[in-house]
Amino acid sequence: MHSLLRPLLTWLLAATALLAAPAHAETRAWLDRDRIGMGETVTLNIETTASGAPDYGPLRGEFQASGHASRREFERVNGRSVTRTLYAVALRPLREGVITVPSLTVGGERTQPLPLTVTGSTARVPARAGDDVFMESEADDQDPYVQQAVGWTVRLYSAVPLISGQIDQPAPEGASLQRVGQDAQYTKSIAGRRYTIVERRFQLIPERSGTLSIPGARFEGRGTGGFFDDFFGGRGATLEAEAAPRFLQVRRAPDNAPQPWLPLHGLELRYRTTPQSLHAGTAATLEVQATADGATAAQMPELVLPHIDGVQVFPEPEQSDESFDQGRPRVTVTRRFSLVPAQAGPARLEGLRLGWWDVRAGAARTAALPPLTWTVAPGRAGADPAPGATPDAAAPPASGALRDEAGPINGDAMPWALVALAFAALWLVTLLWALHRRGAPAxxxxxxxxxxxxxxxxxxxxxxxxxxxxxxxxxxxxxxxxxxxxxxxxxxxxxxxxxxxxxxxxxxxxxxxxxxxxxxxxxxxxxxxxxxxxxxxxxxxxxxxxxxxxxxxxxxxxxxx
Structure with a gap:
């Protein structure tokens, strides 16, 4: 009887442990765009491992929600099955201005609020408005500088539901073209018709000055057919569209531009952490961050601190975070430095300076950090030598302050300590002898x-x-x-x-x-x-x-x- 109950009890204990184990649900939300025009829609995405659909009630009053969709995925993480559900809903703002998408509840979890900027509806109507399918493309700068990162956007407008299709944007000669981010999809009323718009973004970097010709993007796909097409098992109507080619006038780098050449829309420098005090022979951490609007990590110059008299600087590898904002690349570069003063006294760090070219104003700019000053205190008693410091850098004790640093030393070893204080070379021999006495390998x-x-x-x-x-x-x-x-x-x-x-x-x-x-x-x-x-x-x-x-x-x- 006991042998029959033991497996059952084991199973019950295991099941109880699994039920009692804390389940940390992961929930995050994001918008496919953070700036739209009045009359357009934006897609709110919610990904969660919690059970239960989102409560869209708080959206009423500021948004009109439509087009609810969900997708479920299964994966194994650390030997256990995890179910992730992605919810998507189209939101149409009811007013202009900066609107906050409120926090929503998803199975006991809450999403973070998200800001959305809604601008006035544009009066411009595309030339092909009224067609079932058409395309257009645009750059965020019509006359960029050479090696300037340009945001290139391709839009596909479709007034009929699409079954399948492919967008192709040929690369121009004399420039690099790279796709960035995921496609954005939204709806908009144009010329009395409701269009579904697929927006694809690229990064365009001209490699030489002069006229840059960008071929038009192309679309080939299929849309839903009519009654007879569906009745006889047709595969839908074939749809094609092509955007008109565009031309950009690329300007060369000005003669008075700072070097290295860095064309940007904006550049900010700041200290993330600064040491409040410095001690001789002890490392302190300084962290610098640069945020560039209109550049990638590969275009940014290395962050290097100016020389500091009497202080060694040990830099760590740079860390970068790239994104795409308002049609342009954006990068944040962070670097940490260890400062090791060699001796007590005043120390001054002149602020880091980076020259760049303001592409909007057409003028040279300089981003600079304020200088930092310290009064380096003497080394702390018993402090370890700083990284890279040698024993010779330690100051000998003052006359009359000689004391036994090695703890209990027998009388035979004391002459060696006196000789080591007088001669730096014999100091190393004494250290090796002490290690040998402890049983350490030489x-x-x-x-x-x-x-x-x-x-x-x-x-x-x-x-x-x-x-x-x-x-x-x-x-x-x-x-x-x-x-x-x-x-x-x-x-x-x-x-x-x-x-x-x-x-x-x-x-x-x-x-x-x-x-x-x-x-x-x-x-x-x-x-x-x-x-x-x-x-x-x-x-x-x-x-x-x-x-x-x-x-x-x-x-x-x-x-x-």
Missing amino acids: LGAGQAPAVLRTDGTRLSRVELKRALDTGDLGSVVDTLRAMADPPAADVDMLLQRLDDPAQREAVEAIERARWAGGDGVQARAAARSAFASGPRWRSADVARTEEPLPPLYPTQSRPRS
């Missing part, structure tokens, strides 16, 4: 961790946290190497010593960010999470016996005599 120059204390003791978790918060990525790895017992000679040995797979993955992510173009911000966040409770080391026996490769000759047992 490391060659360049193998010993740079952050190892001069007294031979290992670093603590407090110092690891300081390196994760304010040091560069190299100092994080060096601190971990110095925390091992004995200190790890290189990164490979450090990976062999760590027992936690998540901590080994965090170290590998840091190395990819340092040397292979990985994401430094994500690597630092992963390291903070993995080492929140300190490193987990393997036992000495396991680390010593575990070999990376199997033995060349298998071990055979010796026969007994």
